[in-house]
Amino acid sequence: MKYRDEYRDPASARRLSAEIARTATRPWTLMEVCGGQTHAILRHGIDRMLPEGVELIHGPGCPVCVTPLGCIDKAIEIAMEPGVIFCSFGDMLRVPGSSGDLAAARSRGADVRIVYSPLDAVALAEANPQREVVFLAVGFETTAPANAMAVRQAHRSGLGNFSLLVAQVLVPPAIESLLTSPGCRVQGFLAAGHVCTVMGLDAYEQLAQTYRVPIVVTGFEPVDILDGVLACVSELEQGSARVLNRYARVVRSEGNPAARAMVEGVFAVVPRYWRGMGLLPASGLGLAPAWQQYDAERRFGGVEAGPEPAGECISGLVLRGERRPDQCPAFGSRCTPEAPLGVTMVSGEGACAAYFRYREPQRAFG
Amino acid sequence: MPSAETGPACPLPAGEGDTIQLAHGGGGRMMARLLETVFYPAFDNPALARRHDAARLALEGPVAFSTDAYVVQPLFFPGGDIGSLAVSGTINDLAMAGARARYLSAAFILEEGLPVETLRRIVRSMRSAAFTDGVEIVAGDIKVVERGKADGCFITTAGVGSVLAPTAVEPQALRPGDLILLSGDIGRHGIAVLSARESFGFEEPVESDCASLLSPVMALLEAGVALHCLRDLTRGGLASVLVELAQGSGLELRIEESAVPVRADVRAACELFGLDPLYVANEGRFVAVVPAAARQRALELLARFPVSAGAIPIGSVVAGEPGRVIARGALGQDRVIDLLSGEQLPRIC
Numbered sequence: 001m002k003y004r005d006e007y008r009d010p011a012s013a014r015r016l017s018a019e020i021a022r023t024a025t026r027p028w029t030l031m032e033v034c035g036g037q038t039h040a041i042l043r044h045g046i047d048r049m050l051p052e053g054v055e056l057i058h059g060p061g062c063p064v065c066v067t068p069l070g071c072i073d074k075a076i077e078i079a080m081e082p083g084v085i086f087c088s089f090g091d092m093l094r095v096p097g098s099s100g101d102l103a104a105a106r107s108r109g110a111d112v113r114i115v116y117s118p119l120d121a122v123a124l125a126e127a128n129p130q131r132e133v134v135f136l137a138v139g140f141e142t143t144a145p146a147n148a149m150a151v152r153q154a155h156r157s158g159l160g161n162f163s164l165l166v167a168q169v170l171v172p173p174a175i176e177s178l179l180t181s182p183g184c185r186v187q188g189f190l191a192a193g194h195v196c197t198v199m200g201l202d203a204y205e206q207l208a209q210t211y212r213v214p215i216v217v218t219g220f221e222p223v224d225i226l227d228g229v230l231a232c233v234s235e236l237e238q239g240s241a242r243v244l245n246r247y248a249r250v251v252r253s254e255g256n257p258a259a260r261a262m263v264e265g266v267f268a269v270v271p272r273y274w275r276g277m278g279l280l281p282a283s284g285l286g287l288a289p290a291w292q293q294y295d296a297e298r299r300f301g302g303v304e305a306g307p308e309p310a311g312e313c314i315s316g317l318v319l320r321g322e323r324r325p326d327q328c329p330a331f332g333s334r335c336t337p338e339a340p341l342g343v344t345m346v347s348g349e350g351a352c353a354a355y356f357r358y359r360e361p362q363r364a365f366g
Numbered sequence: 367m368p369s370a371e372t373g374p375a376c377p378l379p380a381g382e383g384d385t386i387q388l389a390h391g392g393g394g395r396m397m398a399r400l401l402e403t404v405f406y407p408a409f410d411n412p413a414l415a416r417r418h419d420a421a422r423l424a425l426e427g428p429v430a431f432s433t434d435a436y437v438v439q440p441l442f443f444p445g446g447d448i449g450s451l452a453v454s455g456t457i458n459d460l461a462m463a464g465a466r467a468r469y470l471s472a473a474f475i476l477e478e479g480l481p482v483e484t485l486r487r488i489v490r491s492m493r494s495a496a497f498t499d500g501v502e503i504v505a506g507d508i509k510v511v512e513r514g515k516a517d518g519c520f521i522t523t524a525g526v527g528s529v530l531a532p533t534a535v536e537p538q539a540l541r542p543g544d545l546i547l548l549s550g551d552i553g554r555h556g557i558a559v560l561s562a563r564e565s566f567g568f569e570e571p572v573e574s575d576c577a578s579l580l581s582p583v584m585a586l587l588e589a590g591v592a593l594h595c596l597r598d599l600t601r602g603g604l605a606s607v608l609v610e611l612a613q614g615s616g617l618e619l620r621i622e623e624s625a626v627p628v629r630a631d632v633r634a635a636c637e638l639f640g641l642d643p644l645y646v647a648n649e650g651r652f653v654a655v656v657p658a659a660a661r662q663r664a665l666e667l668l669a670r671f672p673v674s675a676g677a678i679p680i681g682s683v684v685a686g687e688p689g690r691v692i693a694r695g696a697l698g699q700d701r702v703i704d705l706l707s708g709e710q711l712p713r714i715c
Contacts, residue, residue, distance in 0.1 A: 004637065013697050045699020091640075116564060222697055337707030348640065358701040 007221030008044075016226035017049040024233050027053035029185045031178070031321050033171060034192030035062030035349030036220050042354040044222045054233060057185070057321040058354075060174050061192055063139040064091050064347035065319060066274045070304040071167045072097035075136050078165065078300045079110040085128060087121035088136040090114045091348045096340065098309075118150035118164075125154060125162035134296045137164040141198045144168050144285055145259035148266035151287070151294045163296040165303075166286055169272055171195050172203035173283035179211045183322050188214045188232040190225065193247035198263075200255025204243045212241045219247045266291050273305040275343060276316035315342030318351050325352040332356060386480040391510030404486055405506065408493040413469070413504035421504035423469055425528055430465035432456055433524035441488065441518050443562040445554070446576030449491035451649060452521040454578040455600075457499050461583040462596040462652065464531025470496065471505035471524045477516040488519060499580045501525070530587045537614025539594040544683040545661050546619065547654045549582065549668060550575070550676035551627035552604050556647035557635045572631050577650030582674040585667045586654065595655040599648040605703045606645065607653055608691045618686025621703075623693045625680045644693075645706050655683065 006012070032038060038058045041047055047056050060066055076097050079086035086102070093103040093114065106112040115121050118135050125133035137147040147164060154162040171192070178184055191204060196217045204215045214235035218228030224247065231244050245251055265288070272284025287295045297303060308316070312330055317323040325331055325344070335341040337353060344350035389396040406414065413421035436452040457467040472492065476485065496503055533539065558574040579598060586593055595615075597607045604626065612619045628636075628643045636643045650673055656664050661679065668677035686692075691703040 004633075008696055010696050010698065043701060044695050044697050045701065046697075048699055049697065357704060 004221060007219065007223040009223060012223045013049065013226055016223065016230055020054065020226065020230050020233055021051040023230060023237060024051050024054050025237060027055070028187055028233055028236050029055045029057060030188045030190060030229060030232050031057050031059045031186040032190040032192075032225070033059040033061040033175065034190075034195070034220075035065065035347070035351065035354075037061070037190060037192060037218075037225060038351050039349060039354045040220050040222065040225060042358040046222055046225055049226065050229065054229065056190075056229070057324070058318070058351040059178070059189075059321055060274070060277060060319040061140070061171065062319075062344070062347050062349040062351070063143070063169060064095055065315070065343045065350050066169060066174075066276065067092070067095065067138050067167045067343075068273045068275045068303075068305060069097060069308055070273070071138075071165070072101070074297070074300070074303045075165055076100065076102060076105045076110075078134050078296060079105045079112050080108070081132070081300065083131050084111065085124055085131050085133045086110060086112045086136070087115045087118075087124065087133060088112065089116075089138070092136055092138060094346050095343050096346065118147050119153065122150050122154050122157070122159065122162055125159045126157060129161060131161060132299070133162050134300075135162075135164050137166045137168055140169055140171055140192075141195045141263075144263045144267060145198060145256075148262045151266050151291055152262075154294060155291075163294050163299055164287065165296040165300075166267075167272070167303075168267065168285035169274065170269070170283055170285065172207060173280050174274065174277065175207055175215075176211075177277060177280050177283075178320060179207070179213065181320065183320070186213070186321060188236055189216070190228045190232060191215050191217045193217055193219045193224075193251050196245070196247070196251045196255065198256050198259045200260075201243050201245065201251075201253045208241050208243045214241045214244070216244045217247050217251055219250065274319075275308060276319035279305070311341065313342035315344040315352070318342075318344050325355040326359065328352070384482060386476045386478060386482060386485065386510055388478055388510050388512065391476065391508050397508065400482075400508070404482070404489055405508075408489045409472075409496075409503040409506070411502040411504060413502065421469065421471075423504065423526070425468060425526060428529040430460050430463040430527050430529050431524070432459040432463070433522065434459060435520065435522045437517065437520050438559060439517055440559075440562050441484065443574055444558050444571040445574030446558075446649070447488060447491050448519060448521055449488035450495045451576055452523045453492050453495035453499075453501070453503075454576060455649065456523040456525040457495075457501060457527075458579045458598045458650075458652070460525050460527035461580050462535070462598050463527075463529065464535040464583070464587060464593060464596070465527035465529045466580065466584060467499060467501045467525045467527040469526050470501055470503045472503050473507040473522045474509070475516050475520040475522075476508065476510045477518050478510055478513040480518050485519065488521075495578065499578050530584070531593060533592075535593050535596050537595050537597075537611050540611065540615035540617055540655055540683050541594065541657070542617060542683055542685045543658055544594055544655045545658050545679050546608075546621065546681045546683065547656060547661075547664060547668070547677055548604065548626065548680045549579070549652050549654070549674040550650075551629050551632070552599065552648055552651055553628055553632040553636065553643040553646035555649040556603070556641075557632050559647070560639070561635065570631065572629075572635060575648055575650035577673045579650065579652050579673060582668050582671045582677075583652075585670065586664060589663065589667055591660050591664050591667065592657050593654060594657070596652055598652040601647050602706060603643070603645040603647060604651075604653070605642070605691070606705055608703060609689075609705050611653070611655065612691045613689040615683070616688040618684045618688065619681060619691045620684055620686070621681030621691070621693050624696045625678060627676055627678060644703065658682070
C-alpha cells in the first residue's frame, strides 16, 4: 500500500535505529504527544529499537482520555433524554463517566448512534425533524474543521434540531502546560503530524523559542517515528531548538488555510478542563457567540467542570508523562480494560491500553 | 457451483402477500401457505416431506453436533448473505471437529414487515449452500415478532455430522513443534459488512470471504493428514482463535505477523477505521494445526481448493509460557496478542 508500506520497511527502520545510536552521546528524554504515536511505538516495539538512555515518554494526545468526567456525564444525561438521538465517534462509547458510559446508556434504552463523520449526524437531524440530534464534538485540532462544517451545514439547511456538545481541545497549550510544570523531564517533543496539517507550525515555533525545546513534526508509521526521534536527538546534541517538519509529505508550514478558516468562523478559543491536567487557559474550542444556538449546553444545561474525584488511578500522571503505565501498582491487576480505573486504560489511544495490549509482562496467562 | 441467487433449478411458486405479517408465525393458514410456497419447495427432502414434529435420521459412528445463531445487518452484503452464512457457518463448525455435516435445522425469527421476496432470497441462498455441500435441512421453525422487535431476520441453525477424524481434533491435541497453517487472507467479512452497513461507497467493494470450508477439511482427513486442531475464524478474528488455542492447549503460540496475508483493500480499510486486521471477522477462513512433518502434504491439499488456495504457514506451537500468543512484527519486535476487550470501535482521528 503506497504511503504506508515504505514507512514500515524493516531495513529503513534498522538503518534509522543504528543512526540514532551513533548520534546520541548522552541520555535524552523525548515525548511523543499523540496517543496514535504511542500505540505505534508499543505495537511495533520502537522504544526497544532505541539506544539505552534515549527514552520516549507518552503525552496527553488522546482526545478520548482528556475529555473531562463532567462532559461524559452530560453526554449520558442528554442521551437518556426522551426523543434525543445522541451521536458520537465509536471510541467515546466506553469512556466511563461517574456512573456508567454511553454504551451502558444505550443498553438502558438511550438512542446512541456511532457515526463516522459529524455530517452523518446532520443527515440524521434532517431525516428526523421531530427529534433532537446531538453530536459529541471531541478531539484536537484535527476534528474541529469537520465539526465546524457540520454546524454550517445545519445552519444552511435551517435545522433547529441539531446541536454539538463541544469538548474540543488544542495541543499547543497542553505542551506549554507540561513545559511549565515543575516535574517536567521532557527535553524534546515529537508533535503529531495530523494536528499540524490543519493548524500549521506557528504555535510550535513560539513554544520552541520560548522554552528552548526542539519540536519535530512527524507521522505515525515506524519509519516516521524513528526519523522524528533521530531529528530530535540531533537537535538536542547540537544544542539547537528548532521546529522541524519531518512529515512534509502531509504538513505545510501554514497548515490548511481553508480548514483554519472553517474553524475560526464557528469556534472561539476558550479555557477548558482536561482530565488529568486540570483547567488550562485558552486550551479548547467552544462555539463562537454567533453560533451558540447550536450549543447543546444551551439546550440541555451546562457541563459541570471540576476536579476529578481522587482515587487510586494515576492517569493524570500518565497523561503528563510523569509515570509510565506499567509503573502503576494497579496496572493489569486492579485495572484492566474490562474493569478500568481510568480512561487511559479504556481508550483505543490511551497509553495504559497500549501497554496492556502489547506488553504486560507481569500479567498471568492462561 | 450454483450461485447463491439461482441455486439448482427448481421453480418457487409465488406466495400470498408482499410482507411478513404476525399471522405468518401464528400456526394458521398463512403460516401453512408460507411453508408451502417458500420453505418446503426450497428445502425439499424425504425427512421434511413427512411434515412431522421431528425428523427421523440415521447416522453411523461418532456424531458431532453444533448450533449457532446468525444476526447480520445488512442481510445481503457483498460476497454473501445471512442465509449462506447460516448454513456454511454451522457446516464449518462441524468440519472443525473433523466431521462432515449431514443434517441441519433452521429456526427463523422474522420481523413483521419483512418483504416475503427478501425471505425467499434468503431461503434460496440457504438451499444453494446446503445443496453444494450435500447437506439436508430437515427441521425448522418460524416465529414472527412485531415490527421493531427484530432486525429483519434472525436465523439459528443446528447441525449434526459424522465424525471422520480418527482422533479428537481439539486444542488439547496441540504439541510443541506443531505448525500453524492459515487457509488464506484475513479480515474480508468484517470489512465487507462494515462497509455495506455504513454505505461508505468504496470504489471496489470488499467482498466477504463467506464460504464453506468442508471440502478442504475433508481432503485433509481423507488423505490421512494428522489434524491436531482446526478452528474457523469468526467474530474475534485470527487473534482470538490463536488465544483460544494457546489457552486450551496450555502451550505458547508464536506467529510471524508479516506472514499473515491481508489484502491491500482490507488493509486500507483497516487503516481508515483504525482496526487491527488480526481482530476483524472472517466467515470462510480456518487455522489448521498439524505436525511439522505434514507441512508439505497439507499445503498441497489445501492449494487445490479455491477457498484455501492461499494457505500458508504463519507460525508454530512452542512449550514456552502456557496460554500466551506472541506475534513477531515486521521490525523484528515481539508483541503480545490477547483477546479483545469489548468490540473494536472505529476511532476519532
